[in-house]
Amino acid sequence: MSNYNVYVTAKDTGERLKKYNLKEVLTKEKGENKVNVDINTKFQKILGFGGALTESSAYALSKLTKEDREKVLESYYSEENGIGYSFARVHIHSCDFALENYTYVEEGDETLETFSLERDERYVLPLIRDVKNIRNDLTILASPWSPPKYMKTNGDMNHGGKIRDEYKELWAKYYVKYIKAMKEKNIDIWAITVQNEPAAKQIWDSCEYTAEEERDFIKNYLGPVMHSNGLQDKKIIIWDHNRDIVYDRAKTVLEDKEANKYVWGTGIHWYVSEAFENTSKIHEEFPDKHIIFTEGCQEGGVQLGSWLTGERYGRNIIGDLNNYIEAWMDWNIALDETGGPNHVNNLCDSPVIIDTKKQEAIYNSSYYYIAHFSKFIKKDAVRTLTNVEGEKVYAVSCINEDNSLCIVLMNENNEEKIINLNVCEDSFNIKLQANSIYTIIRKL
Known part of the structure; x- marks a missing residue:
């Protein structure tokens, strides 16, 4: 013993x-x-664990002293002094956990000549660099929440809407611009999701796709454009939404041979459903494809001291790993004492809360529950x-x-x-x- x-x-x-x-x-x-x-x-095989490096997380962390901010990042991404995160999710221009709606191009730009990551140099990119200094093998997933408003049917980055037909190719080229611009800053993007939560009309940055629309965008635009620009090594991940209908959504895309050849795998969130078995159904039908967990958090603002939050994480991680999930990513790595900032007040909880008034970091039960997996189940472990x-x-x-x-x-x-x-x-x-x-x- x-x-x-x-x-x-x-x-x-x-x-x-x-x-x-x-x-x-x-x-x-x-x-x-x-x-x-x-x-x-x-x-x-288990690829690893991680969390999202959002503008909101970066902003909240900026309220700490440099030393205390470093301690929080170490507590997540250090293998020796932390819980061993190796993954990060980032947003392609704004999401709800950004300080406002923003894009990387000027309004109406039909050539993408104005494309610039300058906005992210204030908070997001310094955070990514600091994490990379701790974890040099950091694996980064990038997700868009909405195209620029001029590319959309509703003329708004928020409130759903769809990508207009005449802008689908330009939008595909936007992903390419982003990946290459990040590479110029010595930040490698491992994978992209097609769209965050494509079945939801949200009051924040959102864009709707039916399963058929997502399939056709991949096979007619995103896949070919990525390949023609030498980015065939970048993974394309579909769905990026809840477990409840993931099988039907994935099946519609993956049973199409032309779309299938561009798709590495499927991403899921935990909201609405704990039907863990749905991802096993995808694996059984498409065993050559991968499945990862791309987002989950406790909704409704900060809940300091709650033990139920940690248990939700533990139950979900176990349920997911036992149903073929290969990587597991939490949502914001840190938020302020309100559960933000969030530009539409969609406040949530986070494993680490930054009390900006006291300038201190508070660790919730969820941090420790995640740690029981991420600290001990190493990269390339086998379930x-x-x-x-x-x-x-x-x-x-x-x-x-x-x-x-x-x-x-x-x-x-x-x-x-x-x-x-x-x-x-x-x-x-x-x-x-x-x-x-x-x-x-x-x-x-």
Whole structure:
């Protein structure tokens, strides 16, 4: 048993990633809950974990001293001093978590000659550079929320609307301009999503696509334009919206051979639905395609001290990893004490809240719940089979490249639970505290 280490985070205790040896959490008591780990049955590779580097996050972080800001970034992206993030999501010009609507071109520019990233040099790009200094292998996903208003049917970046037919090629070229402009600043974009939340008419930056419209935009414009500009190595990710109808949306695009050849995979958000099995359906039908989680947050403003938020993260990450998700990205890495700034007051929570009045960073339960995965499940880990018997008890397991087995156990019940854990030749009972999450590491 000496080859095990256990890390514990639990409600109503001071335990946050507290390290134990296995003997300290074992019990002779018996319970009805079982977790069986089969290390010989393997599934997808895990690419990594991360969060979004938005203008709002950058602005909130700018209210800290340079030293304290660096500590927050280290707490996320450092493997030694933080929780090991390796992914970041960025917005292609403005999103709701920007200080206002903005684009990279002058209004009405039909040649994109005025394209400039100057606006992002104030907050966004310095944040990306600082994160890259901590994590030089940073993997960046870029997503657009809306084309410029002159390209849209409603003449507005907000309130939905669609891309006008005569601007579809120009809009495809906009992605190319962005990727190449970022490269000139020594920032590599790994992948793009076609559109953030294409099924939603939002009061903020938004643009609607039916599944067929997204399919046709990819195969007739975005895919060919990316390839003709030498960007065929950049991944194209579809959907970038909720799990509820992800199978139908992905199927419409991926069953079209011309669209399929340009698409690397599908992105999902967690709002509306926890139907985790929907992504397994995509994997089973299109096993050569990838699936990643691109956004999730607690809506409704800051909820300091809430334990439910952390549990939502834990439940979702376990559910997603067990259904073929390969990378998992949180939304804003930091927000201010209001849950913003947000230019349409769509306030949300974040794992780290910056109290701009006191100039201090506050770490929510969600930060620690994410850490139980991101700190211990390393890049290119492989998920193994985990079977669970028990109400509100969840588990996932992965083997890292260094041959360490990582098992994450979560108890969402308001009372302790005894778990009979079976792994390799070992079988033992662990007492999980009420409302807790445990990460168990074993060298194989």
